[in-house]
Amino acid sequence: MVDGHHLFRTGLVSLLTSVPAFAVEAEGATGAEAVTLCRSMAPDVLILDIELPGCDPYEVLTDVLKESPDTKVIILSMHDDGAHIRELIAVGASGYLHKSVDYPALRTAIHCVTLNSDQLVIHLPQKALFLDDWAEPKPSGLISKRELEVLALLAEGASNAELAQRLFISVSTVKRHLTNIYRKLGAVSRSDATRRAEAAGLLPARRPGERFVISGSCAPPRQGRPRPPERWRETS
Incomplete structure (x- = not known):
């Protein structure tokens, strides 16, 4: 697990390790640590906070999957905008959970992505599903x-x-x-x-x-x- 907030990370690690089915192999606080840990350990699942200081979340996710292609990455974030989530899924995230999620939902998400390689898990506050940015996006930007x-x-x-x-x-x-x-x-x-x-x-x-x-x-x-x-x- 990689999260820049020490208190949140240690609390969640404690919850996860209380379940016999889960083993937290390592934890980190930066994007560089996420890449290094995945390169050396190739975990089944990486729980990744994308609001890490000084990091581009898309580059971190890309590098993680380059180093460990079989690792399922579940994003934890306070953001709930559709465009942001679309881009992370496009890069290769297997799940996107809002940090308001409860522990049973997180546990279910981990089981889903590990048992089914094609499973995509998204858990957001209900109000987020009605935001305009979930509408079909229009092409933008210069195509080289x-x-x-x-x-x-x-x-x-x-x-x-x-x-x-x-x-x-x-x-x-x-x-x-x-x-x-x-x-x-x-x-x-x-x-x-x-x-x-x-x-x-x-x-x-x-x-x-x-x-x-x-x-x-x-x-x-x-x-x-x-x-x-x-x-x-x-x-x-």
Whole structure:
């Protein structure tokens, strides 16, 4: 468990260790410690506070999953805004719990993510579910040429390894591009990013077997603006 608030962390560790099914292997207070602990111990579950001093939560989460891909990360936070949660889930968090959560709900969340690799657990105050920022996000920000190339290969179903090979970049760089794409498009998965890119006019509709070479860079088009055909060149 990694949390910057010592009193909260020690209290929660005490609760967790009171249950025979759980063993708290280590605890820390910084993002660097979270990465180091996951690299050396590869825990089943990391409970991570994202409000660590001097840390970018998205970079910490990305680095943790790079060092220990099989670790399930449950985020604990006082934030309840949908956009923030969407981005953390897009990076790879398996759960997001508000710090007002009770202990039985936390225990259930840990069981869920460890027993089912596809399980996503979110526990928020009821009022948070009615906030405007849970609405479908609109694409925002400049989409770079490289990100368009990544999107085009995503549409073909390329894996991270294939993306790295075809674009002559490292897998970690691929993951960073994916994180940026998810954030800019408000996407939560690879298929969701592709769907949103096509809906925003960043990728043309693709027929099976076609590939696209992307040139230039572009921002998501305003509603009603014609899509410039010269942005893409179709190849077989």
